[in-house]
Amino acid sequence: MTAALGVVVVTGISRHLGAHVAARLAADDRVGRVVGLDPNEPAPELQEMLGGVEHVRADAGSAPTVVAELDAEVVVHLALVTSPEPGGRAVMKEHNVIGTMQLLAACQQAPHLRKLVMRSSTAAYGASFRDPAVFTEDTEPRQVPRGGFAKDILDVEGYLRGFRRRRPDVSATVLRFAPFIGSTADTTLTRYFAQPIVPTVLGRDPRLQFLHVDDALEVLHRSVVEDHPGTYNVAGAGVLALSQAIRRAGRLAMPVFEPGLSAAATLAGGLRLGRYGLDQLDLFVHGRVVDTTRLIEEYGFEPRTTAAAFDDFIRRHADRAVVTADQLATTERAILEGIRRARAVAAREES
Numbered sequence: 001m002t003a004a005l006g007v008v009v010v011t012g013i014s015r016h017l018g019a020h021v022a023a024r025l026a027a028d029d030r031v032g033r034v035v036g037l038d039p040n041e042p043a044p045e046l047q048e049m050l051g052g053v054e055h056v057r058a059d060a061g062s063a064p065t066v067v068a069e070l071d072a073e074v075v076v077h078l079a080l081v082t083s084p085e086p087g088g089r090a091v092m093k094e095h096n097v098i099g100t101m102q103l104l105a106a107c108q109q110a111p112h113l114r115k116l117v118m119r120s121s122t123a124a125y126g127a128s129f130r131d132p133a134v135f136t137e138d139t140e141p142r143q144v145p146r147g148g149f150a151k152d153i154l155d156v157e158g159y160l161r162g163f164r165r166r167r168p169d170v171s172a173t174v175l176r177f178a179p180f181i182g183s184t185a186d187t188t189l190t191r192y193f194a195q196p197i198v199p200t201v202l203g204r205d206p207r208l209q210f211l212h213v214d215d216a217l218e219v220l221h222r223s224v225v226e227d228h229p230g231t232y233n234v235a236g237a238g239v240l241a242l243s244q245a246i247r248r249a250g251r252l253a254m255p256v257f258e259p260g261l262s263a264a265a266t267l268a269g270g271l272r273l274g275r276y277g278l279d280q281l282d283l284f285v286h287g288r289v290v291d292t293t294r295l296i297e298e299y300g301f302e303p304r305t306t307a308a309a310f311d312d313f314i315r316r317h318a319d320r321a322v323v324t325a326d327q328l329a330t331t332e333r334a335i336l337e338g339i340r341r342a343r344a345v346a347a348r349e350e351s
Helices: 016-026 060-070 088-108 148-166 188-194 213-225 242-248 258-264 278-286 293-299 306-320 325-350
Strands: 005-011 031-037 054-056 074-077 115-121 171-177 197-201 230-234 252-256
Touching: 005 016, 005 060, 005 213, 016 031, 016 213, 031 060, 060 088, 074 088, 074 213, 088 148, 115 148, 115 213, 148 171, 148 278, 171 213, 188 278, 188 306, 197 242, 197 278, 213 230, 213 293, 230 293, 242 252, 242 306
Parallel strands: 005 031, 005 074, 031 054, 074 115, 115 171, 171 230, 197 252
Antiparallel strands: none
16 A cells, blocks of 8 residues: 555546546545646536546646646556547547657656556557467567557557656556446447447457456556556456357347448448447457456456456447347448448559
């Protein structure tokens, strides 16, 4: 257990994870002052819980000034974008990689900084046919990930290793989270499983591992108020094959060729899935499973199982497992259009 903490800076409080972490810390008597660093205003439903959190409207570029002026003792970096948003891949990389570099530069110059807690992802291991059955924290990716978010994670963790060498006096914790799920989670993955028709890659049935978002909050909270330096996989024990998850949710699987999965996921109406990047596509093809022994032994805490976390998600969306003829027809058209576009791109590359 650490001594009482003074100022804790949390980045990304306009998002679900950052807001909940900041609110929990503000309610903890062991924490003196919680400051949220975010250029955006939190949504109204999040503002209600942030009464005890001071909000500084600034991005990572302003971090050197903010962290210095606040004399921060702990920085919790949660402001990572997991999928492309308006502005595309360039904006995503600017936010994740450049933003983290600026924040680490600020932390390096902060004389009273005691601890840095950083959100990472199991996407750092990539997903390919060369993967081992289970990744440990010491396993290197078998090949460079294709997806933008996974590449960003590798860059971010690389910069953090440099920070650790320059500031060995700062306790640095890296949490590689499995994909979030649960009744309150709203991600590309939860929207994928929430729809009545779930496109899958033909001939593939990957093993998947999930993390209940409430367990992620618990691990983050403990990382701040306790001392747990190091890198940790954070996931629910056990796995679900994609086919098992779809049946468990009462959905209908629709196997398609790989180009068709992306097409089925871009429907603006009907299924409302949103576009998938290569990170998600590779996960649906190859899957990913990590070992959490180090987390359980160090924290004395074991997240609920992957199956239990998924069941909590199902209870929230049980009333949506209905497939209509129009939805089937719309999905079929989108899939065929995606395959047509993929073939056209391949033909242009060959010519």
